[in-house]
Amino acid sequence: MDHGLKVVVWNVRGLNARARRHAICTLLDTTGASIVCLQETKIELLCSSVVLDTLGFEFDDYTYLPAQGTRGGILLAWKSRAVSISDPLFTNNAISARVATTGGTLWWMTIVYGPQDDMAKIAFLEELREIRADCHGPWMLCGDFNLILRSKDKNTDNVNRRMMGKF
Template sequence: METCLDREGFDKHCRKLPFPNKFSVKKPHGGGGLSLFWKLEVKMDLINFTDNHILARAVEEDGFAWMLTCFYGWPEASKKPKSWALLAHLRSFVDGPWCCVGDFNAILHSSEKQSKFPSPLKHMDEFRRLLDDYSLVDLGFVGNPFTWNNKRSEFENTKERLERVVANMRWREKFQACSVTHIFSHASDHWPLLLQAILALRCCGRSTRLFRFEKAWLMRDDYEKVINDTWCSAGTSESGLRCMKEKIRRCGRFVGVQAWGTSNTHPDVEEIKKVQKMVEELSMAEPTVENKSEFLAISKILDDLLLKQEIYWA
């Protein structure tokens, strides 16, 4: 993935991700970077890297090996040849199945850009010719047709499909059921890509838990009043630490607190979906000043809901 985090940033913000293996490339003078995460059971070997790519070799459980390229193309028009030269160089390391995913900072067709400034036909032709030369085919997508939005208003707004996944025939023959989904993100100007090579349904349930204090309660406006009222009503004849212990025990067993805690702890999944849909629709609507203002307001609501959900599952 493309990121602006450095090593310290990853340790702080991504330490809870279920991917113990990670490799990051950070540009020396600020700006973005690239990172690759993978699970412990995944067999992945790093081949080489630069500020604009990570090349790795993956091996499936059945021994099938394929090459993965995480790619970031130069955004400047004058540096497009550098992007294509790098891809040509990476091709020399590939002998077999190959999948390339990332932000190419280029489009294949004029329909992949919505702006008052059209992309030069020359750049689109060069990109198409390059993919054809290396037998790389765009895997398509599900979702919004654009993966980048500068989020400016009205005529200054630009949307493009800059991110994509391409693969050669041998990779596509192995993963015939693969799919690419553009995942909506209100917090970034880029939409993440979800590449699914193998589809598997997982059933997971949440067992009944004993009563315990939840950090998410601290975000409720009525939290202090509910806890204070319950604490004061939990009378006891004990004193000192025994009194404290007995009050805590009674608060935990009090039906009112349990009911309030249950209703205010579990993340409202349906509400999150509803607000996400509103934000997504606004992101695709006419980029007027009014729509942008409403987008920011509803995005704040979504941020609060997602934070509560994150605290709950922490």
């Protein structure tokens, strides 16, 4: 992977508030990121004016997975002068796409926003296996899985060890 490429991944918990969009835009101005992955947009129909207000004009291309009502939603945006993103694959809980850097490096990235329900989480883990099978070569997986790997990753004692094992 290009070491100069920066990616921002953030569960924004909604893009409906102008103050939240401004905070994201301010952060992106300081990071120098070329790719941004936002989860839990909570927006079903994401228009270009909201994307511009959230990310600024340098992120000149994007794709998104709409929220279901006010739940979920993923936004993948990039600076086309720095990176090319193509062949998007949309599943219930993820966007996957092929990434090509200006240096010619090719890889896949998948951005997820995992479900809350335990039965849906099991289906989600299968979805991830299928996505990986479709994304040949280097692969970056990021986002909010709504799962934990270790009990110390949780801020309460309410831990589902069976689901941790599946993850």
